[in-house]
Amino acid sequence: MIKAGIIGATGYAGGELVRLLLNHKEAEIAWYGSRSYVDQRYSSVYQNMFQIVDAKCLDDNMEQLAKEVDVIFTATPQGLCASLINEGILSQAKVIDLSADFRIKDRKTYEQWYNLEHKAPQFIEEAVYGLCEINREDIKKARLIANPGCYPTCSTLSIYPLLKEGIIDGNTVIIDAKSGTSGAGRSAKVANLYCEVNENIKAYGVATHRHTPEIEEQLGYAAGYPIHINFTPHLVPMNRGILVTAYASLKKEVTYEEVKAIYDAYYGKEQFVRVLDKDVCPETKWVEGSNYVDVNFKLDPRTNRVIMMGAMDNLVKGAAGQAVQNMNLMFGFAENEGLQGVPMFP
Numbered sequence: 001m002i003k004a005g006i007i008g009a010t011g012y013a014g015g016e017l018v019r020l021l022l023n024h025k026e027a028e029i030a031w032y033g034s035r036s037y038v039d040q041r042y043s044s045v046y047q048n049m050f051q052i053v054d055a056k057c058l059d060d061n062m063e064q065l066a067k068e069v070d071v072i073f074t075a076t077p078q079g080l081c082a083s084l085i086n087e088g089i090l091s092q093a094k095v096i097d098l099s100a101d102f103r104i105k106d107r108k109t110y111e112q113w114y115n116l117e118h119k120a121p122q123f124i125e126e127a128v129y130g131l132c133e134i135n136r137e138d139i140k141k142a143r144l145i146a147n148p149g150c151y152p153t154c155s156t157l158s159i160y161p162l163l164k165e166g167i168i169d170g171n172t173v174i175i176d177a178k179s180g181t182s183g184a185g186r187s188a189k190v191a192n193l194y195c196e197v198n199e200n201i202k203a204y205g206v207a208t209h210r211h212t213p214e215i216e217e218q219l220g221y222a223a224g225y226p227i228h229i230n231f232t233p234h235l236v237p238m239n240r241g242i243l244v245t246a247y248a249s250l251k252k253e254v255t256y257e258e259v260k261a262i263y264d265a266y267y268g269k270e271q272f273v274r275v276l277d278k279d280v281c282p283e284t285k286w287v288e289g290s291n292y293v294d295v296n297f298k299l300d301p302r303t304n305r306v307i308m309m310g311a312m313d314n315l316v317k318g319a320a321g322q323a324v325q326n327m328n329l330m331f332g333f334a335e336n337e338g339l340q341g342v343p344m345f346p
């Protein structure tokens with residue numbers, strides 16, 4: 001049994017980590033980290049944990065935490081993990097960072113898009129981008145994982161096989177994505193108030209969203225050449241879920257069967273990526289609460305384009321579930337331990 005500590009356990013992503021780790025046979029939570037609720041019972045922050053979690057919240061002392069646990073999750077705002085981490089910590093515990101601090105290999109790109117100075121650039125090269133289905137072998141050996149962003153996970157998994165196989169032109173990719181409001185975290189923001197979100201749908205971060213360079217970097221690795229995309233996220237009135245609809249021009253004539261065979265070759269053996277049957281479009285409801293990503297595609301010979309689609313739960317495969325999947329790989333546990341929950345419906 002390993003011990004896990006969560007810095008940011010009181011946020012939405014941290015709360016989801018708690019929910020998943022409580023059902024994990026090989027890990028126990030030894031540290032419920034918080035900034036605002038130190039010394040208060042965790043279950044007073046999240047009443048769903050009443051009589052399930054007795055522990056009180058602790059501070060964000062990562063050095064102390066590293067002495068007490070085997071793995072540290074940082075589910076905290078951008079910049080915090082980089083400002084706390086050091087070699088001493090990494091030599092004692094493995095770190096899985098749910099923020100973007102170590103996702104982008106080019107420091108200047110990170111600093112520009114996040115408007116932050118990177119406080120631990122010496123670990124950027126070492127960090128492994130924790131997209132499990134793509135980087136599994138590197139993850140197993142890693143000390144520091146950059147857990148991928150929610151939109152980048154769904155977008156990359158939806159598009160990756162066709163780019164890698166040279167079926168599409170990477171520089172024609174357009175990603176239209178939608179997210180539930182839990183994607184924005186638990187802190188109060190006017191744009192996320194009930195009256196602003198309910199019965200509404202709105203684009204945000206148009207042509208400027210910070211996930212753009214992360215997606216471009218990952219798609220660039222698949223394509224083997226630099227990629228520039230259009231990425232437009234939308235906020236929709238639901239709690240959880242991300243839906244990606246991506247468009248790209250085909251580089252050659254292909255049949256449904258050929259493209260389906262490509263997706264099956266990449267994901268046929270993956271438990272958490274489900275390639276849906278012909279003409280079935282992914283829906284957020286079919287993956288809610290689970291670590292699944294549902295993907296599918298449709299060829300449009302009229303425009304010579306392919307439409308690639310993906311749906312997943314932003315808090316599970318988009319954050320905490322993928323973080324647990326990474327932990328499982330790093331510690332040699334069954335990859336699906338703690339992640340076998342079936343999607344809830346309705």
Ligand SMILES: NC(=O)C1=CN([C@@H]2O[C@H](COP(=O)(O)OP(=O)(O)OC[C@H]3O[C@@H](n4cnc5c(N)ncnc54)[C@H](OP(=O)(O)O)[C@@H]3O)[C@@H](O)[C@H]2O)C=CC1
Pocket residue numbers: 007008009010011012013014033034035036037060074075076077078080098099100148149150182183184185186187314315318319
């Ligand atoms: N929500 C999502 O769907 C996804 C989130 N992520 C990433 O996960 C991280 C957390 O996001 P999310 O859970 O949504 O955010 P929340 O705003 O819901 O939670 C933030 C957490 O960080 C803690 N925190 C804030 N500042 C500090 C600090 N200075 N020191 C210690 N703890 C601090 C908060 O503590 P307290 O509450 O006690 O103040 C809280 O527990 C972010 O980097 C986000 O980008 C990644 C993928 C998806």
Ligand SMILES: CC(=O)N[C@@H](CCC(=O)OP(=O)(O)O)C(=O)O
Pocket residue numbers: 098099100148149150151179180181182183184185211233235
């Ligand atoms: C709906 C919403 O606001 N979503 C967040 C993205 C989710 C997130 O937390 O960002 P990371 O995946 O980079 O950690 C946003 O657009 O900023």
